[in-house]
Amino acid sequence: MKLHKAGAAAAAALVLALTATACGGDSSDDSGSGSGGGGKIAIGIKFDQPGLGLKTPDGTFTGFDVDVATYIAKELGYDAKDIEWKQAPSAERENLIANGDVKFVAASYSINDERKQKVDFAGPYFLAHQDLLVRADDNSITKAADLNSKKLCSVTGSTSAQNVKEKLAPKAQLLEQGGYSECLTGLENKTVDALTTDDSILAGYAAQKEHAGKFKLAGLKLSDENYGIGLKKGDTKLLGQINDALKKMESDGSWQKAVTANFGPAGYKNEPAPAIG
Template sequence: MAAPTLRRGTCGVVLAALLGTGLAACGDSGEIKKPDLVEGAEAGGKLTIGISYDEPGVGFKDGDDYSGFDVDTATYVAEALGVDDDDITWVRADPADREELLTSGQADLVVATYSITDERKQQVDFAGPYFVAHQDLLIRRNDTEITGPKTLHDRVLCSVTGTTSSEYVREHYKGDITLKEYPRYSACVEALLDGKVDAVTTDDLILAGYASEDRYRGKLKVVGDGFTDERYGIGVRKGDTALVAKVDAALKQYIDDGSWRAALDESVGGSGYDLPDPPTPGTA
């Protein structure tokens, strides 16, 4: 499988309309650096890594090119583990399939906006966190009635099977909101444009990517009323504590040498998104 096109120190995908903010010029935030090997790593390895294929700016496949913050994160971690980018095999990790990819051995790591939860920890282990997102709503741009989850009474809401976003809606809004689930976010977004659903819910970072994509720009907007914290971790096969420790060490280096912020700035910095402070890896 083709290696990803890396974006080292260039102004990348612009995610406009995030949380209603305007465009800002891309800043000089440094470069995504070539990492040092972490303790215990040896050069010459190979990895199969699960990523999202349909989340613009986060994890996106276009032909043989792979781009987004999660792709940059995965590539940096792999290189810190001794795996060159052309020795990474990328596989699609849809939300409902992430645990199966790891438990079956089809992937060594999953880096796919993968929220750390106690329920998931029963099946897989996590390194991280490496980012904290917030669940939000994506709506049609001309919609003035939906301003947050409390205004979704008797509405049809779309999310993706197997996500914490779907679980949150089922737990907190039983009988009040009709939840429709699809296997991928792109299907939810198309249903929103077609009027089949009233809103899409998942993490703000993902929603902003869709709102700023050329074919959707000017048609959709993110409400900007985040109502959960989603701690992203890197999924690892259950019991592989040695690999978790190495990935955590790689993530710490990723943050400390400025590459974490450079990757975020390339993916979302041009949108006016207020880049958060990094979390502390090793606390998953």
């Protein structure tokens, strides 16, 4: 009799467990649904770009791309605490999207025809330009041609540096480093004369407290870089949702507030918010 009761209790427990699983499921990761509802969402950002996407020593994340992505996530139904930030190096952005590791990528991701073959882009949400960062007291570089007698620094494999070297100042002495921090050190120590990449990235570095007053942007527009939100190709529903979120961010003033907070200390003169879509 006792054995019969124990077996009945176990069977009842099993039925309850199966029912709960069928009805509720596991809500710990909702990154694929885009519906919010208390789940999680994985978003790709840069971890090493001050002003855009930076993981701080205390483990928090700051930057304009972080602010934009957080706003989009909110409009999709997710709280900030529901976001799982994933590092998205430039060479890995398409793979992260294609493999479903992230819902979308916001990582100074310039829209171009080659990338559009692999992913879809919402936006653009920011218009950047290739520019130069120089020392604050250096007035000798006012145009790209002035670099012909100067030492130019950028990161290894940079398309920005090659653009200057091949098209704008072929006699510039190009020095390639592993990271922008090495270029900044060289710029401060006067072993190089200028650093080149997107002006938004340069402004982010110049705006850091430890660099306050040391550097300035030359204000040259050497290329147009439209930053977009990368997402899985063919996901038209999510594309529309993100575009709607970006439009709302601009109209309610949150976009300009984020620009000012992240780039303002560098005296960066941003372009107006670009037209979405």
